[in-house]
Amino acid sequence: MAPAVPPIAELVAPAAWRTVDFISDIHLQASEPANFAAWQAYMQSTPADAVFILGDLFDVWVGDDAAGHAASDFDASCVQVLQRTGERLALFFMHGNRDFLVGPELMARCRSTLLADPTVLDFAGSRWLLSHGDALCLDDVDYMRFREQVRSGDWQQTFLGQPLTERQAIARGLRRQSLEQHEKRWQSGEPYIDVNAEAARLWLQAANAPTLIHGHTHQPAVHALGSGLERVVLSDWDATAQLPRTEVLRLGPLGLQRITLT
Numbered sequence: 707m708a709p710a711v712p713p714i715a716e717l718v719a720p721a722a723w724r725t726v727d728f729i730s731d732i733h734l735q736a737s738e739p740a741n742f743a744a745w746q747a748y749m750q751s752t753p754a755d756a757v758f759i760l761g762d763l764f765d766v767w768v769g770d771d772a773a774g775h776a777a778s779d780f781d782a783s784c785v786q787v788l789q790r791t792g793e794r795l796a797l798f799f800m801h802g803n804r805d806f807l808v809g810p811e812l813m814a815r816c817r818s819t820l821l822a823d824p825t826v827l828d829f830a831g832s833r834w835l836l837s838h839g840d841a842l843c844l845d846d847v848d849y850m851r852f853r854e855q856v857r858s859g860d861w862q863q864t865f866l867g868q869p870l871t872e873r874q875a876i877a878r879g880l881r882r883q884s885l886e887q888h889e890k891r892w893q894s895g896e897p898y899i900d901v902n903a904e905a906a907r908l909w910l911q912a913a914n915a916p917t918l919i920h921g922h923t924h925q926p927a928v929h930a931l932g933s934g935l936e937r938v939v940l941s942d943w944d945a946t947a948q949l950p951r952t953e954v955l956r957l958g959p960l961g962l963q964r965i966t967l968t
Contacts, residue, residue, distance in 0.1 A: 709844055709905035711912045715822040719829035723755040723796075725958035726829060730760040730802065730838065730921025731942035736780035740945035744952045748967055749791045754956065756795060758821070760921050760940065761802025761838030766881060768873040769866050770811040785815060792817030800825070803840045803849075803922065806857060807866070826913045830957060835913045839920030839939075842909070844902040848887075903931055910935045917962075919955065926953065926964070938962065 719726070732745050749757070764784070773781040791797055797818040801808060813820045824837040844850060855861055865873060906918055910931070918937040926941035941953040941964075952967040 709902060709908060711908050712824065712841070713822070714835070714909070714913045715825040717798075717821070717825055717827050719756070719827060723829065725754045725956060726756045726758060726827075727752055727754040728758045728760060728836070728919055728940060728955040728957070729943075729953075730940045731762045731924060732759075733762055733765040733804065733942065734780075734784055735765040738946070741943055742780075742784070744943065744945040744950075744967060746787050748952070748954065749787050752795070752954070754795060754958075756798065757791065758798045758800070758827070758836060760800045760836060760919070761823075761840075762804045762921065762942075763799070763802070764805040764808075766877045767805035767807050768870065768877050769807055770809045772870060772874075773812065773815075785812065788812075788816035788818060800836065800838055802838045803853065807862065824909060824913070826915055832917070833913065833915035834957070835910055835915040835918045837909070837918065837920040839901060839922030842901040842905050842920070843899055843922070844905055846899040849899075898925075900925065901937065903929075906937050907931050907933075907935055 729748075732741060734742055734745065764781075767781075773785045788797065797816065798821050799808065799813065799816075799818050800821040800823050808820070810820070812818075821836065823841060824835055827834045827836055840849070840853065856865075865876070868876075900923055901920070910916065910918055916934055916936065918935075919940065920937065921940040921942070923939055924942040926939050929937045929939070931937060938955065940955055941951050943953070944951045954965040954967065956963045956965050
């Protein structure tokens with residue numbers, strides 16, 4: 707049976723746009739200030755007409771009320787950066803597997819538009835299919851089962867109804883469990899579970915778009931899918947790595963370019 711294709715939203719770029727940026731998997735967290743500093747500098751200085759954040763901007767997001775809590779100064783700082791960016795350019799956000807609880811309150815505060823996953827961007831004379839990418843990792847059966855659970859309205863309503871401290875504790879537990887599972891897979895030599903190529907092709911065909919741009923896998927590359935179709939994978943960010951990863955995918959007059967920030 708062929709993989710199901712979800713509904714595909716569409717965004718037509720204004721004629722005035724000349725350059726757009728795509729980023730994902732910044733994984734902002736208070737324990738990694740270098741990532742925040744690099745991201746803040748980028749958001750303050752990018753020349754793009756629009757920035758598309760394709761998921762996992764935050765390492766964890768337990769509800770829009772967290773940014774207003776006295777103990778969440780870091781979240782408040784992130785929101786301030788988003789607010790200032792949203793005042794000077796078009797800002798778009800797509801849920802990732804870490805920040806799928808970002809809601810309309812945060813989007814309104816940041817003058818940002820929440821995008822459905824997937825969404826087609828009609829820009830620069832072509833159509834570009836945008837996704838976080840986790841919904842395409844169909845071979846990771848355990849994760850797909852978990853994803854279906856936490857993306858349900860009932861689960862989210864129950865979770866968001868709990869006190870902030872309890873939500874934060876649950877999130878820490880889920881993060882710890884995820885890290886343990888990744889470590890176990892690595893030690894056992896299990897192959898990395900990537901995007902399902904057949905599903906990616908079906909999405910592109912349904913969207914009438916030649917190129918899929920996504921994050922999630924932390925494996926930046928360009929993959930040919932046949933019949934003129936391809937997927938372009940965004941890099942995650944790690945400003946403290948031996949070779950720092952602070953990469954932006956920029957689409958403009960020169961086509962698609964990977965920009966490494968300095």
